[in-house]
Amino acid sequence: MKAAMHTPQASEPKRVLPRSLRLRLILWYGSLIAVALGFFAILFLLLTTDAINQSVNDAVRTEARVAMLDVLDDLTASPPYWKGPLTMRVDTYRDPGVAVEVMDAQGQVRYLSTSGTRIPFGKDRASTLLAGQPSVSYDTVVDGQHVRVEALSIRAPVHGVSGNASGVPMGNGPVIGVLLVAKSLADVDATVLLLRTLLLLSGVATLVGTLIASWIIATRVLSPLSELMATARSIASSTVRGTRIGNLSQRVPKPRSHDEMAQVVDTFNEMLASLESATQAQRRFVADASHELRAPLTTIQGNLAFLQRHLDELPAEERRTMLADAHGETLRLAELVEELLLLARADASVDTSFVAQAEET
Structure with missing residues (x-):
């Protein structure tokens, strides 16, 4: 008897809760807006970062040109080409956060800027530059700071000094050393981080504001539908089934x-x-x-x-x-x-x- 009494309750179908059309519209609009904002933010960040990197590269090349002129002024036109310790004026002209290092072909340090810290430089890059490649650019870490390095091959001024395709003064003789110019990217990294933070905050604020505005608009647009539903329910509730x-x-x-x-x-x-x-x-x-x-x-x-x-x-x-x-x-x-x-x-x-x-x- 107990099993028979519980059978009708078990066979009753579960009532499916209605899904809000307003909420689905808001989710659709929010998804589209989030995709559009994300695409715009990524594109803006890429373009801005590329422009900043280009500006940093130009600044590093400028420092490298100044440093190369100082190096060539202290070289001789005949072997061994190195007079002695370099008396460069690059520290006078350099921007804050710039380090300079000069090495000869044997790996001996001929000059190290006032920071006193060696710039990381691999053997593969040294071999490439000593083999005659004009320059190599790479990022590394010096004293815990993210820096960009411009490495240039130093040629002896046997037949005077001329400029290469990038406008850097170069000698016409054999490669006798390497010039390393490192510029700190701390300001660049801070600027990029601030830019990302602003884009994220502005994107979230825009998305939230748009969702709130969309909710208000959807509520006003769908209000006749709510009144229509209320009227239909009122008529249904006042109807006596099968009689009136x-x-x-x-x-x-x-x-x-x-x-x-x-x-x-x-x-x-x-x-x-x-x-x-x-x-x-x-x-x-x-x-x-x-x-x-x-x-x-x-x-x-x-x-x-x-x-x-x-x-x-x-x-x-x-x-x-x-x-x-x-x-x-x-x-x-x-x-x-x-x-x-x-x-x-x-x-x-x-x-x-x-x-x-x-x-x-």
Whole structure:
């Protein structure tokens, strides 16, 4: 018995909670805006970073040109080319955060800027420059700071000094050393970090503001739909199932706009008006049919009741007259019922044709 009592509860289907159309619209809009903002931020960051890097490269090359001029001034045109310790003026001209190092072909340090810290320089890069490649650019770390290094090959000024394709002064003799110029990227890294932070904060603020504005707009746009739903629920709640239709005189207020939502509201109000008119016509028809059916039934009931009480007292002719009247009312009642059946069949055929047309379309 307990199992039988719990069976109906277990078989009841779970009610699916409705999903908010407003929330889905906000999520769609938010996703599109987030993608657009992300694309714009990445593009802006790439362009800005490229411009900053180009500016840093130009600054490093400028420092390298100044340092190369100082190195060439202290070299001789004949071997061993190195007079002795270099007396460079590069520290006077350099920007803050610039380090300079000069090495000869044997790896001996000929000059080290005032910072006193060696610039990391691999053997592969040294071999490349000593083999004749004009310059090599790379990033590394000096004293815990991120720096960009411009490494230049130093040629002996055997036949004077000329400039290479990048405008850096170079000698015309053999490669006798390497010049390293390192510029700190601390300001650049701080600028890029600040730029990323500003882009992130502005993107989040823009996204949140757009979502709030979208929520307000969606609420205003979908408000007629909420009123339409409330009206439909009111009519459904006031309808007695199978016996009485609810108040169909209710209407949804028409929105001020002339968009698709206004068309939906107009169509819904027209449907309510048509249903109200059809319901009133049906009520009038039922009242008229009840009156028409009540009259012959009353006549038949009265004649039969009178005959039942006074059957032996009435003459035969009068009994035949009363029976004929009752029979005539019966025929009239049969005609009324037949007309009602014909009307019901006509309504059913119209509904069937509408359903068929809807299925075809």
